[in-house]
Amino acid sequence: MDMNHRKTLNHCEAPVRSQEAPSIMLLKNLEEEIIEGSEKKSVLAQQTHEAHQLQVRRSNHLPIAVTVQAKVALKPGRSLMDWIRLGRSNQDLNGFKGSTMDISVEELTKHNKQEDAWIAIRGKVYNVTPYMEYHPGGIEELMRGAGLDGTQLFDEVHKWVNFESMLEKCYIGKLKVTTPIHKRESTPAQPAQIKNLQQNGPSLAALKPPSGPVPPRFDWFQNKNSVSLVIYTKCKHMRRDCVIIQRSELTLLCILYIEDYNYFVNIELANKIKDNYDVRIQKETGKTEIVFPKETESQWSSIGRFLDQHNTFRNTKDVETTYHSCNIESVSEVSHDCKLLCIHLPPELSMCVPLGHHVHVQHNISGMTIARSYTAVIKSLLPDKQDDRLGSVIYLMIKIYKDGALTPWIGSLSPGDTIDISYPEGTFKEERLKDVTDLVLYAAGTGFTPMIKLVYHCLHVDQKPARNIKLMFFNKTENDILWKDQLDSLTQDFKNFTVEYVLSEANDNWQGQKGRVTKEIMETFTPASTKDSSNLLICACGPTAFTEIVSRYSKELGYKDDSFHAFLG
Template identity: 45%
Template sequence: MATRRESGGSSRVGTGPALSVPQTQFPAINSPQRLGSSTPSLQSTSRSKVELKPGRSLMDWIRLGKSGQDLTGVGGTLTNVTKEELSKHNKEDDVWMCIKGKVFNVTSYLEYHPGGVQELMRGAGNDATQLFNEVHKWVNYESMLEKCFVGKLEVTTSRQASARSLIGVKAPPPFVESSPLHQENKMDYIDGKTENDNNYKQEANKQIPKHDWFQSDSTVTIVIYTKCKTMSEDRVMVVKTNSEIYITIFIEESVLDLQWDLEEDVGVEHQVRVGNSGKVEIVFIKETQGKQWSCLGMPLFHHNTFKKTSERDVQYFSCTLKSRESITHDSYLLCFELPIATRMPVPMGYHVYLKVSVEEMDLIRPYTVVLPSLVTNQIAQEILNGRIFYLIIKLYPEGALTSVINKLQIGDQVLISNPEGNFNQNKYISCQRLLLVSAGTGFTPMVRLLHHALHFSHENRQIHMLFFNKTQQDILWREQLEKLQEDNRFHCTHILSAAEDDWDGPTGRIRSDILESFAPKPSSDAQTLICICGPTPFTMTAVQLFEEFGYKQDEIHAFLG
């Protein structure tokens, strides 16, 4: 059964041709009322794009940076900047800000910023590192603002002490491409305490899951006691380079990193086992059989760290394009293969970052990992083992990043990051009703949720999807979605904002009368989870409407990039 949706390429939220509601929305999309206490979790993680002036595109900014014009305002001479000096530059005609220890003059960049001038002014004259991590973490600010670099913020003696505490710890892994500031300005925080605080390690140790190891004549087994009863193999990442082992485990909304330079080498292959209590065992085969090790090895730089997934440093791997398949007139399914000896399953609802270089500037975008098909109940072993993964990417002819992706040939390599996300699988597993609301490529986080719900979940769960698009040709995997509706647990409603003459389904954009017509009513008898993804204004409006419709905050998960 065909139905209708909102344009994935548009950030507008309004009225469609078939249903009539007032054009003006109150509260406004980004007003304090709309972003207030009713949706606190969305305030720090979302932002709306604004319409930029002509000549203020990303490519225009790249060209300005290569023009030779001084964008630093200080003649290009690097200098150390005090906090007092930084605070003086807080007006729209003179804006400096600090990100991770580096000070940039962003005055020239204001009109090029997709989030608008006022969004950038929030960090004017201040250390904007926290703000950047909350809203723009995936952006490569060093490349984007390279020509605006004024100098480094003067550091404190506590940071110098922190650096001295790292003496004797091995340097970061060579397989990871990360920001040069990644080590230089590293400072971890737990409840406001730094590594120099006497109680820091004690408080950190209370949070870090325990681990151990044992050996036989032929194997070495590393054991991690996560105590997470929903732990699964797709939340365990393993990378081997030479004799070094890097283990990453996603535990609910946090991530544990364990890293060693092993005493002896092990083979490339390994086995991951997960017990009901959340115990994870990773078994490696010794290169030298029969030899007993005296210890597991030497801890590396980030060994035994446990933090929120959103606070973890982004790391990149050189991945190879394995296949490319057309889905719609402008969207493709791309399959990438990870480097040898890398196991990177991506947890459901999580995303990766794809990085390309355009005219010597690094551009980065987040993409949710999907499956190659919705209708099959089989998942290839290569996917389960984290050796390959799939992305659906919409190509924009004038897009700076997607124009490069469009030119990739089979066998070409591109940098793709480790997984990141905050989707709560506990709520997903326990829900009896699942409502998926998406616009355009906001469909991608729904792929694995829908596939798992229909092929691997309990029989009684009811699944409904509201899928907003511009036209029929924009609907991703339309035939597969229609095939899935043969299962009476699933119903999909398509809503089009610019429907063709032959369309007989609903039209318009996200608004209350559409939800009243097609979304299930709130129920106290059935646990419900609503997942929403699309352009930021679409997502924010959907959250607001569902709350007005009677759903609770903890029943709603918004995927925001």
């Protein structure tokens, strides 16, 4: 299924109905199929609005009103593959037949119209006029950066998008900054520096966010056999999968995921440590201790030298996307068009992907570097088929689109090939499940992927027999249903787990539900008794149109905003 339009948001306000969609616009087939006929027109119209913005009220644990933007439907012939093709053609995309020049701020600001739009990102000026209709976020969104230094705007939405490669042919030149440039701000000011009060002072002071969690404190200890790095996170939700460790012979980088922030420990160690290590987390205080055995017994006079970024605490959206070259260990067929990839991380990296989070996969397609997001899954939903190599392998379940930009390449990968994977990202919080007694999941196509770990977690890891888990899984045909055998087997083993399959193109033998997502179908599936309860969590994932409609219906059915979580990308 087309998962091209996912963004993580909480329950959104019901979108305003708008005018008829222009006929030249098209929504991807699946989106049209999944949505009930009567709703199709309005969703189509919403989707084809160039800037598609949803006012999203975040739930209790994120009590700030934010605006979340989603992708829009593009005109036929304006897909990413079409943009790649245009880039390969000899068309003059920068407007100067490829020649480049330094651009003054005054000059940049003149090019702020749709038919003549330049944008500066990280000191480089691009003519984005030819890209307008290809921009997946829509023309209006791209125009927000026209004639300006759009770096901050760009980073806020998709810092991981490789603009340098995608806009290579649109590059005009370097931005000459002589006067202060007008930057359009859309978030609070950047983190301010705070005084570093630590005993074992780092080379860089911690950066305190304007709001959000308190910056952690770092310390280290040793005995003759081992050295311990201690991070006082003050976060009660610290878990092993919130800690990424990357090391070479003497350098050590630890990244801690603390709510929406990353805390960095980056050290060139004074002496060698062994490969194995232990992570100990004190639940009540969030104190996180990473213990490394010393290679030789000795007393170290110091921990070593603090490197760039050590003891910094930054919002994850401000952290640059880093990729690691990983090895494909195995590839298996999940369905006729979907594969399960087991990816081996490099030996120096230990990384788990938290529940509901995704990684980016990056590859150069016909000279353009393309990045796409994929939710990490597990080897199987069945407990006896798990891969216990925690931190060293990740699994991705990916639908291959024959005419897609990136997935045909992914589909061609075999064991032994390499794939570039980023650190995890995402906003779902595992602790959100703590008091949930009714978990209701709506998935369409590969929108099933975030549900995999959720189901596994609730049935096998954080077992609560009193918690009911219900999955409604929308697909075209029976052949499209991912891991049906495993899901069916779980329903046999667990009385508190039910699955309902709904097919839009069922054949005559199909005994289950047919059709698309409707308010009625949701009304009978979501427990009415929990309407006002904080113990209910409804999750939705699929094409944006699907997720939005599930969000809208659950709101119309009277479920509370903070009972809803959507995975939209």
